[in-house]
Amino acid sequence: MSANSSMMKINVEELESGMVTADNVIEPGTDRVLLLKDTVLDSVMIFNLKERYNVGEVYIKKAFSASTISQEMRTEINIHQSLSTLKNVFGSDEDKPLTDFSKEASKQITNVANDLITSLYADDNILLKMHQLQSYDDYTYKHCLRVAMMSVTIGKSLGLPRNKMHDLCEAALLHDLGKRTIDVDIIRKPGRLTDDEFAAIKKHPQNGYLLLRKNGGYTEEVMNAVLMHHEKFDGTGYPLGLKGGQITYLARIITVADVYDALTSNRPYRQPWSVAEAEEFMMGGANSHFDYDIIMAFLNAFAPYPVGENVLLSDGRKAVIVSNNTNVLRPVIKIVNASGSEGETIDLYNDFKYLTLSIKAVDRDGISGEN
Numbered sequence: 001m002s003a004n005s006s007m008m009k010i011n012v013e014e015l016e017s018g019m020v021t022a023d024n025v026i027e028p029g030t031d032r033v034l035l036l037k038d039t040v041l042d043s044v045m046i047f048n049l050k051e052r053y054n055v056g057e058v059y060i061k062k063a064f065s066a067s068t069i070s071q072e073m074r075t076e077i078n079i080h081q082s083l084s085t086l087k088n089v090f091g092s093d094e095d096k097p098l099t100d101f102s103k104e105a106s107k108q109i110t111n112v113a114n115d116l117i118t119s120l121y122a123d124d125n126i127l128l129k130m131h132q133l134q135s136y137d138d139y140t141y142k143h144c145l146r147v148a149m150m151s152v153t154i155g156k157s158l159g160l161p162r163n164k165m166h167d168l169c170e171a172a173l174l175h176d177l178g179k180r181t182i183d184v185d186i187i188r189k190p191g192r193l194t195d196d197e198f199a200a201i202k203k204h205p206q207n208g209y210l211l212l213r214k215n216g217g218y219t220e221e222v223m224n225a226v227l228m229h230h231e232k233f234d235g236t237g238y239p240l241g242l243k244g245g246q247i248t249y250l251a252r253i254i255t256v257a258d259v260y261d262a263l264t265s266n267r268p269y270r271q272p273w274s275v276a277e278a279e280e281f282m283m284g285g286a287n288s289h290f291d292y293d294i295i296m297a298f299l300n301a302f303a304p305y306p307v308g309e310n311v312l313l314s315d316g317r318k319a320v321i322v323s324n325n326t327n328v329l330r331p332v333i334k335i336v337n338a339s340g341s342e343g344e345t346i347d348l349y350n351d352f353k354y355l356t357l358s359i360k361a362v363d364r365d366g367i368s369g370e371n
């Protein structure tokens with residue numbers, strides 16, 4: 001084909017997720033079409049073009065080259081592609097239980113981790129995107145993606161080095177892989193579990209660890225994080241009953257992300273908790289269930305009341321968030337009078353005369369205030 005001004009030919013080494021093909025991509029030496037024109041590239045496709053089919057150059061649309069699409073759009077595309085890759089790798093919960101985790105599957109997980117870390121470093125608005133991934137048919141792979149997004153965000157807040165971040169992201173993506181070895185009727189049972197059913201569920205950390213060990217391509221750090229993600233800081237977790245520093249750092253981060261996601265997700269038997277309710281619960285578990293420093297980094301990264309948010313107070317008044325305190329549930333607020341004019345500024349954490357005043361809810365309806 002002859003190139004025109006709306007496209008450019010680039011080396012496969014320069015391809016990035018989110019770029020769009022401007023022509024069919026043909027396997028070298030054959031006439032087999034590998035990708036059709038107008039395909040949005042993801043990391044798995046790029047990997048296959050490079051490593052599997054030895055494609056040299058590809059025509060891509062200029063308008064969609066990575067440098068011209070917004071970071072937000074790139075993150076959206078990335079999350080969408082990560083979700084479909086994870087679905088392929090994990091299978092749906094209704095599929096036959098997993099007995100094996102292949103090398104090909106682990107390569108795909110590595111690619112998803114690379115893409116997610118790149119997006120999460122560049123995009124701060126990840127909490128919203130994560131909540132958008134929540135749905136009633138909440139499969140294991142979706143939960144794993146959200147926990148990975150959140151774990152990386154906490155890791156970023158803790159200043160974790162990039163190489164550790166990769167292990168963290170892979171471990172978080174795979175933390176519940178072992179659930180796919182368990183009978184779906186137990187995993188998705190809406191009511192109370194029998195002792196035997198609960199014992200079966202509690203095997204998922206070991207089962208995930210064993211699948212990764214059999215795969216042979218994982219570091220101890222990644223495998224241990226999967227094994228220990230249900231341990232609790234005070235030693236009351238499972239499967240090993242480990243305490244404090246005996247639980248690896250990566251596992252302690254994933255635990256925080258895992259519990260937060262479980263609380264704020266839909267369950268067949270209960271409504272999701274609000275961000276503030278979940279964070280309050282988690283603050284209460286610092287030093288017992290969770291590592292205190294990690295909880296602080298988590299609260300820092302996911303302040304429930306961002307500056308500018310409209311809220312309803314326990315005394316019925318409305319206010320707007322001015323700034324956050326170390327206790328993110330008690331920020332500095334400015335009262336909004338019924339007329340819409342600004343009222344007094346109140347520091348809910350440091351001003352003791354307001355000890356009994358608290359934020360009741362986020363005021364999503366703005367003026368009407370009913371929610």
Ligand SMILES: [Fe+2]
Nearest residue numbers: 175176204229
């Ligand atoms: Fe789990």
